[in-house]
Amino acid sequence: MTLIDGKKVAADIRAELAVRTKSLEEKYRKKVGLAVVLIGDNPASQVYVRNKIKACEEVGIRSFSHYLPAETTQKQAEELILSLVADKNVHGILIQLPLPKHLDEKRLLALIPKAKDVDGFSAENIGSLAMNEEGTVACTPLGVMELLKRYHIDTKGKRAVVVGRSNIVGRPMALLLINADATVTVCHSKTENLKEECLRADILVAAIGKAKYITADMVKDGAAVIDVGMNRDEDGKLCGDVDFESVKGKAAYLTPVPGGVGPMTIAMLLCNVCDAFERAER
Ligand code: NAP
Numbered sequence: 001m002t003l004i005d006g007k008k009v010a011a012d013i014r015a016e017l018a019v020r021t022k023s024l025e026e027k028y029r030k031k032v033g034l035a036v037v038l039i040g041d042n043p044a045s046q047v048y049v050r051n052k053i054k055a056c057e058e059v060g061i062r063s064f065s066h067y068l069p070a071e072t073t074q075k076q077a078e079e080l081i082l083s084l085v086a087d088k089n090v091h092g093i094l095i096q097l098p099l100p101k102h103l104d105e106k107r108l109l110a111l112i113p114k115a116k117d118v119d120g121f122s123a124e125n126i127g128s129l130a131m132n133e134e135g136t137v138a139c140t141p142l143g144v145m146e147l148l149k150r151y152h153i154d155t156k157g158k159r160a161v162v163v164g165r166s167n168i169v170g171r172p173m174a175l176l177l178i179n180a181d182a183t184v185t186v187c188h189s190k191t192e193n194l195k196e197e198c199l200r201a202d203i204l205v206a207a208i209g210k211a212k213y214i215t216a217d218m219v220k221d222g223a224a225v226i227d228v229g230m231n232r233d234e235d236g237k238l239c240g241d242v243d244f245e246s247v248k249g250k251a252a253y254l255t256p257v258p259g260g261v262g263p264m265t266i267a268m269l270l271c272n273v274c275d276a277f278e279r280a281e282r
Helices: 006-028 043-059 074-086 105-110 123-130 139-150 170-179 194-199 262-281
Strands: 033-039 062-068 092-095 159-163 183-187 203-206 224-227
Touching: 006 043, 006 139, 006 262, 033 043, 033 074, 033 262, 043 062, 043 262, 062 074, 074 092, 074 105, 092 262, 123 170, 139 170, 139 224, 139 262, 159 170, 159 194, 170 183, 170 203, 183 194
Parallel strands: 033 062, 033 092, 159 183, 159 203, 203 224
Antiparallel strands: none
């Protein structure tokens, strides 16, 4: 079994991006910029935002952080987003979710134009993905595709099964795999015979949110198994949706948790920001 080392791939991508941002800066005499908006004091969000800002610094992306108090009104939040939309130094806008309950998340996200939506969550970007046209793709599924690519795991004509259909992981993941010529099945909580569906997969992507749910008896011999899940097991230890210990005897490729898909998400966000810069400046 080949262990897919997402930590290493993400580090390689960051090193490549450091070179790319430098040459973009030389070519356009301008820095690539990402605005990060955090509203409220959710401790997990604070950690995520810190990590994103640190990663930006590491690769030479200028970050603009905006921390607003939990009492921020819809109008104040909207004014901030609109000012970032107009700011030519800002190439990507990221609103850290979840937002305080009194704010209209959908309305705020809708203010971000396609060109600056580096999360790839907007209806326009999802539409482009569905039509296999140029646009920004959600970072986590994009990270999965990058892992497949860098480990030379062929998707063309292969049977891929995605377990999970959320807007941020499962759905875009399935579309990416379709666009990469895989034959794709999407499973979810209402799927009958999940085990049979999974057993058909050459590439199995688990994005369920249930600790160690995919067991060896659900995996075809020699499959590539990608675990997007991030859960806590009964001992409080971080674990994926795949039962790593049993599945490692069946799979040809397997991502660990932590150190698999997780580190790829921020790396792909940084790629998306650089892509947004190039599209805006070219
Ligand atoms: P989500 O919105 O809760 O979606 C979970 C999906 O799994 C839903 O489509 C649900 O089906 C399906 N599901 C739930 N129970 C199932 C079952 N018993 N059998 C088959 N399908 C089932 O979660 P998410 O945001 O997509 O995240 C999924 C996992 O990925 C979580 O562990 C999350 O923490 C992790 N994640 C990791 C990263 C990263 O950077 N590595 C990023 C995002 C998410 P229904 O649609 O029918 O409810």
